Amino acid sequence: MSYEDNYDQTARWDAESVREAEVRTQHHATRSSAERQKLKRKGKRRRFALWLAFVLIVSAILAGVGWLLADDMCSFNKDPVETTIEITRDDNLSTIANKLHEDGLVRYKWFFKLFGKVRHAESRIGIGTYAVNSDMDYDALINRMSNKNASLTANTVKISIPEGYNVRQIIALMDKYGVNTAEKLTDAALNADFNYSFIDNNKKGDLTRLEGYLFPDTYEFFVDEDPAHALSRLLDNFNTKMSDEIMQKVESSGYSLNQILTIASLIEKETDGTDRENIASVIYNRLNNVGETYHKLQIDASLIYGLGENYTGMLTSSDLNYNTPYNLSMYEGLPPTPIANPGLASIQAALDPAQTNYYFYALGKDKVHHFFKTYAEHASFVSSSQYAG
Template sequence: MAEYHNSDTASWDAGQVRREQPAPSHPASQRPKKRRRRRRRMHPLLFLLLHLIFVALASALLGCAGWLLFSDFCSFNRAGSPPVEMVVEVSSEDTVDTVADKLKAAGLIEYPWFFKLYANVTHAEEKIGMGSHALNTDMDYHALVLGMRSSAGNMTAETVQVTIPEGYTVAQTIAVLAKNGVNTEAALTEAAQTADFDYDFIDNESEDISRLEGFLFPDTYEFYVNEKPAGALNRLIKNFNSKIDDELLAAWQEKGYDLKEIITVASLIERETDGTDQTNIASVIYNRLDGPGDKAGTNGLLQIDASLLYGLPGHEGAITQTDLETDTPYNLYLHKGLPPTPIANPGLAAISAALEPAETEYYFYALGKDNRHHYFATLGEHTAFVQSDQYGG
């Protein structure tokens, strides 16, 4: 065995290490140093000035925006000009968002999103109700919400859609409303008898439901379930009032007919025909009213069966001779002129026919087997038709 020397091992290790390690590049102390560019610091006063300018600009922008929103909220942006009244319709399909859009379209607010925020914070949906609301440009957000309140209910209340057919009487209309849950028949009847309605054509002194006859306009409505009965009936009357052509009505008033008489004529037309010949029926009625003692010999008697039957509630079957001789205010075989009230609630077509009748010389009509009315100028022509095989529906 060879003799072992520590010096040999140490010598080999050092050499081996030097061979296996890569030759170092420049020592750290001798590496070239990169020169860093010194950043110029902003002068503290200039920085403060710029900061203050930014804060001032931001405050001004926020202040302007805030003032615009505040002005819209308080209606200051509409001050200085005469208030303009607008009518905004709210239906059961509306939400706070759609109401805000309607207010914007009407020129009552400028920023719908801000009104929506206000409405959501104040729970305006619990205050705003369905119907036609008269608002004006002087109203702030709070006043607008209050102006859209309804004593009958609000946007979150349960609603029901009800269609009132043309030609229904007040009693039939009340029955339809009660059946659909608007309120009870008893409560609606009491309101029809005793509630005050702010229209000069309604006799608020009377306590008979016939005082509303003719003025409950047949249409499709959205009602609140358990709505206040007077409010429900008022909705129908208000709709009627909006349908009247004031210009045509004024022309008839010059002839001596008032609104109630025109609607009474319209109700007779409504109940006497299916709607295909309403203007001819109107002409017969007016010819008889305006020509008592005429050559046809009607002497102002309208002789309309529908009116006779209205005065005989609960009547069933064909009209008898006893019916014709029963003296009620609605028996137009006995009493000249119009009945004391309308006999039904006419639709728009019948009202239009009453305001614009056909110009004819007819005094009679009768229903033929062809299910059409046939018209005659004389009693002889009428009698001949009734005795022919063409007569009878």
């Protein structure tokens, strides 16, 4: 073989080797690229599966939480609870949620507060005492606690003062609704100057100087109103209600205005709402005649007033022997002051009593008073099954 032939053969071998190497390299590169694509697709599928699992798990958790929240909001599956909740001027949505939670009416305080903010609950919920139960959903609870006359965010409050409340009870009610504090209202009642002919400013320091004159009605007060001014609203109303006609009847009755109010207050505390004139007749009959009662009115409501904070809710034998001028089984005649603030109907009854021969009455199981002329008739009723006890 010539040199030229050997060279050509070597050159061909080298070219073929290069081509084979290029083919191998290209094939390896192609295979590597395919494998990378395959691995990439596999990685994507794995990430998608993990993401899907995460989404499903989170969705399941959110669905579970959502059901728990919906269950609480809509009041599903709650243990039966019936209670009362008291809302005061110091409360807000957070403290109200706490009270509802403590009473077993809401499980998730934060969610009730969130719901309440959306539903503007603080401008709807008002001061007062409300009967609530676990059948009420969030919205029903808010509606039940609504009071447009005394909402938590209002600058004024509207208060209905019941007939028969005494001065301390009225002050407590005004304190509850934010008119002012009981301490400041009491101080005003004791020591403020009131420019009315029927208020004795020489009796400063004695709360009873206002008793009988704080007229029970519905009033609108400012929150944190001046305490003397707030009490004057009630005195102004009393002054207006005492018309010329009423004052003429007082003058012709033979009793002072204070005594008429004292009689009216006794009527107010005793009446079932339908028998004011008959109760008035018993009082006058006992005052004006010796009879079987020796001028003693024997009205327990007066003794309870005289006991004050010592009264525990049931009169004991010790209470009945308590020495106070308000003990009308011990002392003859009227108590020294009214024992409550009577409404107009009781004042009218004190001025226009029924004309009867009744000296006794007792409450029956039918929830009305039964009237008697003699002690024997009264005792017979009290020992019967009709007596309410």
